[in-house]
Amino acid sequence: MRSVLFFVCICFLFVSTARAEGPYQFFDWEITYGSISPIGSLQQGILINGQFPGPKIECQTNENLIINVRNKLPDPFLLSWNGLQQRKNSWQDGVSGTNCPIPPGHNFTYRMQAKDQIGSFFYFPSLALHKAAGGFGAIRIDSRPMVPVPFPPPAGEYAVLIGDWYTTNHKSLQRMLDSGKELPRPDGVLINGKGGADVVDFAVEQGKTYRLRISNVGLQNTLNIQIQGHKMTLVEVEGTHTVQNAYASLDVHVGQSLSVLFTANRPAKDYRIVVSTRFTNATRLLSTAVVRYAGSSGPAPGPLPAGPGDDVDFSLNQARSIRTNLTASGPRPNPQGSYRYGSINVTRTIRLASSAGLVRGRRRYAVNGVSFAEADTPLKLADHYNISGVFRLGGIPDAPPPATAEEVRNETAVMDSDHRSFVEVVLENGEGGGVQSWHLDGYSVFVVGMDVGTWSKKSRDGYNLVDAVSRCTVQVYPRGWTAVLVALDNVGMWNMRSEVWARRYLGQQFYLRVYTPSHSFRDELPIPDNALLCGRAAGRHHSQ
Structure with a gap:
């Protein structure tokens, strides 16, 4: 009943004050602690409406996002929106320099607009070490129908949240830092909240093309992603349509987002997506997901693709190759x-x-x-x-x-x-x-x-x-x-x-x-x- 009353009140408020800048979406999120086991051992995580990772936000350019956040944690809490530009509106940025924390047992309603933006982004909890406990989720901003996109519509899209992960409680990690110690090596790598072998399935049909929207939501490590037997075509980086180069693997540095297309043009089998750490001076950590073809006859033969190692020149040259597609439209029709x-x-x-x-x-x-x-x-x-x-x-x-x-x-x-x-x-x-x-x-x-x-x-x-x-x-x-x-x-x-x-x-x-x-x-x-x-x-x- 409370949620219904919230939406009625918010709808009335915004119908009476809106400036016809775009449609509205309304969200009601409850923030709680809960038990999760991303890489085997049980630990305390931050859930949004009982979910880890949190709910996806999917909207179009210029849509308004009204997100009521109810803090049921015993700690102050804030969410920030990595990549949303909050045009003229740093009041909604959700970091300690712009917003008072939401006290335990209270709520705050973010009023944001995806003004003149497209692309792949994410949200995360910005206070202390909350990010090490979860509370993050994907943000997808689609182009308006009137604005051309420089590739045909894919058969499907998947959000892929990757990141390093600790099994140590986030408050223990915070105490380590407060005491002057450095954080230890992470315990694993997560793909959409799970770590290990073949933790997530992505269903595909032979001959069709799919889009992966990838964000590194971890705490410190660069991660490399590759798909066994498939090339990835980079099409967008944090709201910019890119020159469509093909890559066997891509480095995604912490906090970055990008999206790729891949075509299911191999025999109908199960192919691994490999996500692994880079530049760590230690044995690489990795997790795998599965691209599962319809009618698959089983795992694809051969070993998992090897990562590029810790070759800085490889990563640097790849970064230099990522360029803006000058003729493509962005959030507006103009190139x-x-x-x-x-x-x-x-x-x-x-x-x-x-x-x-x-x-x-x-x-x-x-x-x-x-x-x-x-x-x-x-x-x-x-x-x-x-x-x-x-x-x-x-x-x-x-x-x-x-x-x-x-x-x-x-x-x-x-x-x-x-x-x-x-x-x-x-x-x-x-x-x-x-x-x-x-x-x-x-x-x-x-x-x-x-x-x-x-x-x-x-x-x-x-x-x-x-x-x-x-x-x-x-x-x-x-x-x-x-x-x-x-x-x-x-x-x-x-x-x-x-x-x-x-x-x-x-x-x-x-x-x-x-x-x-x-x-x-x-x-x-x-x-x-x-x-x-x-x-x-x-x-x-x-x-x-």
């Missing part, structure tokens, strides 16, 4: 290549270098020498209500400090930026310990260059200024760099973070404030009337 990013003048260069160090004897990770310290009040609320002392604007410098400077310091630092500026960002991984992965909420960025070695101004000579792929999560190889261009056209407070979750939890993140003095609803939506107010913003009025 993706009509936005000529390479001819726009760069107004600012930002170099972001990762580092690790000790602060008061505890391990911390940093960006340009600054390790992010969580505040007692969401930064977006503090900015909105002009509450001083919550964060320091300009606390993140535009370049790494000199080697003689103090290595790491804790600070609630925010990088300021102007609305509509066009920025070059160079991500630098000088640590050499593994592949790093970076995500910027609210945006897609053009990945114009990446290499091993040291970035310099001369590196710009090799930038791809024509058909670089646009995506929201990018990798940086060991002792290497990745350069991106981004048009800062989305006002708000946006989380820039390492997707290697232990690093993010221990400070390798910051917030980018994209600011305009206009205070116009054309640039940013007002604070929601249901926004939770906490910390130093508690007791304020939404109309202030």
Whole structure:
């Protein structure tokens, strides 16, 4: 009965206030702990409506998503939406810098729109180490019927959520990090919430083509995916239609999403999908799923396909081969290549270098020498209500400090930026310990260059200024760099973070404030009337 009343109230609210921007979908999600056994041993997981992984979100460009989240955990909780740009609406981003946590026994209703977006994404719990317990699910945004897609409709589509996994309870993992220890090696790899041999079946019919929407929802490891006896044609990366290259295997770095087509053009048997870890300096972990042909006569002969090993050059060259399909439409009918990013003048260069160090004897990770310290009040609320002392604007410098400077310091630092500026960002991984992965909420960025070695101004000579792929999560190889261009056209407070979750939890993140003095609803939506107010913003009025 409660769910019925919720939907009636929400429907009435939005029918009365909607601006005819697209249809609405309504979801009512209950967040609980429950027993799961992804790789054999029983453990506590985070369930959404009793499901692990959580329910899929399937919508079209410009549809509105109204998601009521009822927190039945004994802990505060938030969901974030990896890849949804939340145009003009960082109020809905679902991270600690923009939203108050949902207290135990309470609810919060996210009001979002898939504005001018298509593609494959995912959602996940953003607080503490909740992500290590589940609570994640797939997001699929289809093109509107009027907008052409650069390939025939597939016979079927499957969401494929892959990720490394620990059998250790997420709170125990958090205590390890809090005590200064590093996380151990993961215990396995999951495919749609299950790990081991042949854990998931994907049914196909001979001669037909299928689409897999793949997201790496894990905590730290790059994963490689391949289909026994089949090639995969890459068609989309985080909302960008790509040049349709065929691959025997694909690296999917933590936090990344992509989609591929494959044709069931082999004899009618069972073929393995192999998902395995990369760049771990240890025995690779893997799990398999089954592509099961209708009328299959049994397993395909031969061994499982071997992974590409830890060859950085293989992965780097593959990444460089992923390019935008310039003639294909994106979320709108006009070609993706009509936005000529390479001819726009760069107004600012930002170099972001990762580092690790000790602060008061505890391990911390940093960006340009600054390790992010969580505040007692969401930064977006503090900015909105002009509450001083919550964060320091300009606390993140535009370049790494000199080697003689103090290595790491804790600070609630925010990088300021102007609305509509066009920025070059160079991500630098000088640590050499593994592949790093970076995500910027609210945006897609053009990945114009990446290499091993040291970035310099001369590196710009090799930038791809024509058909670089646009995506929201990018990798940086060991002792290497990745350069991106981004048009800062989305006002708000946006989380820039390492997707290697232990690093993010221990400070390798910051917030980018994209600011305009206009205070116009054309640039940013007002604070929601249901926004939770906490910390130093508690007791304020939404109309202030």
